[in-house]
Amino acid sequence: MRRVETDGGVSTADDAESTADPTETDSDSEKLVDVSSSFTVSDDDEGRPQAAETAIETRDLDVYYGDEQALQSVSMEIPERQVTALIGPSGCGKSTFLRCLNRMNDLIDIAHVDGEVRFEGKNIYDEDVDPVALRRRIGMVFQQPNPFPKSIYDNVAFGLEVQDEEVTDETVRRALERAALLEEVDGRLDESGLELSGGQQQRLCIARAIAPDPDVILMDEPASALDPVATSKIEDLIADLSEEYTVIIVTHNMQQAARISDKTAVFLTGGELVEYDDTEDIFENPEHQRVEDYITGKFG
Numbered sequence: 290m291r292r293v294e295t296d297g298g299v300s301t302a303d304d305a306e307s308t309a310d311p312t313e314t315d316s317d318s319e320k321l322v323d324v325s326s327s328f329t330v331s332d333d334d335e336g337r338p339q340a341a342e343t344a345i346e347t348r349d350l351d352v353y354y355g356d357e358q359a360l361q362s363v364s365m366e367i368p369e370r371q372v373t374a375l376i377g378p379s380g381c382g383k384s385t386f387l388r389c390l391n392r393m394n395d396l397i398d399i400a401h402v403d404g405e406v407r408f409e410g411k412n413i414y415d416e417d418v419d420p421v422a423l424r425r426r427i428g429m430v431f432q433q434p435n436p437f438p439k440s441i442y443d444n445v446a447f448g449l450e451v452q453d454e455e456v457t458d459e460t461v462r463r464a465l466e467r468a469a470l471l472e473e474v475d476g477r478l479d480e481s482g483l484e485l486s487g488g489q490q491q492r493l494c495i496a497r498a499i500a501p502d503p504d505v506i507l508m509d510e511p512a513s514a515l516d517p518v519a520t521s522k523i524e525d526l527i528a529d530l531s532e533e534y535t536v537i538i539v540t541h542n543m544q545q546a547a548r549i550s551d552k553t554a555v556f557l558t559g560g561e562l563v564e565y566d567d568t569e570d571i572f573e574n575p576e577h578q579r580v581e582d583y584i585t586g587k588f589g
């Protein structure tokens with residue numbers, strides 16, 4: 290059984306769009322979650338795996354930028370500790386949806402969200418939810434690797450510091466190890482993060498994001514700026530991470546979605562979630578003609 294701690298957390302690993310402002314207090318963090326909640330994934334009496342618990346559920350989610358509607362009544366249940374891919378043509382609302390899940394859209398003045406995003410039995414858009422505390426539990430990794438101009442060690446330490454968590458060599462090394470980077474950088478943790486390759490930089494950003502041990506990691510096209518070898522390493526890493534974390538990933542790359550995800554959500558133009566199912570079913574036997582057309586490259 291995995292007990293969900295109320296003070297676990299994550300940085301968004303993005304200074305420009307920082308969701309983990311160190312100047313904001315965490316005094317409201319206990320308001321964020323139902324402390325009695327816990328998630329269990331177990332076998333039933335006959336040893337069959339039970340369906341995964343839901344990590345995040347959206348209900349009738351609408352998003353507007355000014356008068357423009359970017360998401361239309363999106364309802365979906367995202368399973369815990371699996372990889373869920375969000376795919377669809379450019380401008381269909383994938384990133385908008387992802388940003389709703391840890392209230393990053395709050396940072397966009399003209400964005401307006403209706404509906405609910407439920408995390409641990411609570412609507413994260415309720416007035417008493419502290420978005421900074423929320424983002425400690427639901428972290429984010431962005432398209433462009435964005436390490437700070439600091440040492441490898443300090444980049445990871447930052448992920449802990451902004452969450453008011455203790456920085457120790459052990460926690461930093463553990464995060465680097467979980468991000469499959471430690472072996473490559475051991476012995477030179479005092480070197481600049483900017484001197485790493487693109488793929489290593491992205492794994493450093495992932496280490497920074499997971500250092501405070503979040504529950505959910507949101508990834509917005511994390512490999513799109515990387516070469517095939519680096520992409521493959523990130524894909525392997527995502528598979529490993531999903532044993533411990535719920536991973537939700539936006540990708541333009543359908544083969545990537547097919548390779549790494551358990552569930553796939555297909556958004557089509559206008560911010561409509563057209564189909565959401567097991568990845569195998571989406572790619573091999575989609576219900577909707579529009580989805581089949583998209584998957585087979587007839588449009589998008």
Ligand SMILES: Nc1ncnc2c1ncn2[C@@H]1O[C@H](COP(=O)(O)OP(=O)(O)OP(=O)(O)O)[C@@H](O)[C@H]1O
Pocket residue numbers: 354359377378379380381382383384385386397399541
């Ligand atoms: N900050 C913003 N201000 C105004 N409109 C926005 C903003 N961000 C997104 N939009 C609009 O919302 C719609 C959905 O955009 P979004 O970026 O979520 O789509 P996407 O599927 O992630 O696209 P892409 O694959 O090209 O990144 C688009 O019409 C886009 O122009």
